[in-house]
Amino acid sequence: MSIIPAGINEYIENHSSKAGGILDKIERETYLKSIYPRMLSGNLQGRFIAMVSKMIHPKLILEIGTFTGYSAICLCEGLAESGHLHTIEINEELKEQHTIIFKEAGLSNKITTHYGDALEILPTFNLQFDLIFIDADKINYSIYFEQSLSLVRKGGFILADNVLWSGKVLQEKNDKTDKDTMAVKEFNDLVQNDNRVENVMIPLRDGMSLIQKIC
Numbered sequence: 001m002s003i004i005p006a007g008i009n010e011y012i013e014n015h016s017s018k019a020g021g022i023l024d025k026i027e028r029e030t031y032l033k034s035i036y037p038r039m040l041s042g043n044l045q046g047r048f049i050a051m052v053s054k055m056i057h058p059k060l061i062l063e064i065g066t067f068t069g070y071s072a073i074c075l076c077e078g079l080a081e082s083g084h085l086h087t088i089e090i091n092e093e094l095k096e097q098h099t100i101i102f103k104e105a106g107l108s109n110k111i112t113t114h115y116g117d118a119l120e121i122l123p124t125f126n127l128q129f130d131l132i133f134i135d136a137d138k139i140n141y142s143i144y145f146e147q148s149l150s151l152v153r154k155g156g157f158i159l160a161d162n163v164l165w166s167g168k169v170l171q172e173k174n175d176k177t178d179k180d181t182m183a184v185k186e187f188n189d190l191v192q193n194d195n196r197v198e199n200v201m202i203p204l205r206d207g208m209s210l211i212q213k214i215c
């Protein structure tokens with residue numbers, strides 16, 4: 001899932017740090033066991049997310065869309081000493097896997113996984129987050145953005161994945177049967193026209209937007 005030519009992508013990978021350890025293990029196991037392994041962030045995006053987190057040094061992180069836990073562990077790399085990450089996943093079948101890998105990563109007491117629909121769970125939070133990672137179903141991205149804006153502190157950051165949606169965002173005509181593409185385009189327009197935020201779109205893998213709440 002990359003819009004960048006394979007050769008350039010390989011060059012970028014070869015000139016970026018390697019995660020190693022538990023993250024490589026999760027990646028291998030996800031590719032062996034999961035039906036949609038490409039949903040996992042992977043090395044390059046994982047290193048980027050980890051770097052962003054290290055720059056922000058957040059006390060509280062929220063992730064929407066845990067999958068096999070890869071990005072949650074990357075995000076925790078920058079967590080402040082007393083910090084905590086909350087992550088939301090609709091697929092309860094991943095619960096056992098999460099328990100095992102978060103323990104192996106030494107993060108059991110740093111990560112709380114909430115199982116259920118993010119649309120229902122997000123309004124129940126009474127916390128102010130420093131960093132929010134949106135990486136769940138595209139159809140609800142615009143709602144997640146609105147909810148994230150009320151959950152992130154002023155000056156805090158929202159990261160959103162898949163904002164280029166394999167390049168389909170360039171489709172001029174709105175194909176009403178392609179609901180995901182329409183939702184990603186709507187989300188990108190919403191962010192671009194919102195004067196409560198500053199935003200930069202990064203052509204990393206399937207595209208990421210880094211959004212700061214400024215007021």
Ligand SMILES: C[S@@+](CC[C@H](N)C(=O)[O-])C[C@H]1O[C@@H](n2cnc3c(N)ncnc32)[C@H](O)[C@@H]1O
Pocket residue numbers: 039040041042064065066067068069070071072088089090091116117118119135136137
């Ligand atoms: C792209 S994957 C997340 C990948 C993960 N963040 C990573 O980088 O390794 C999206 C995840 O969101 C979950 N998801 C989809 N719809 C959801 C919803 N409404 N609420 C919570 N999780 C949802 C899916 O089950 C899937 O595990």
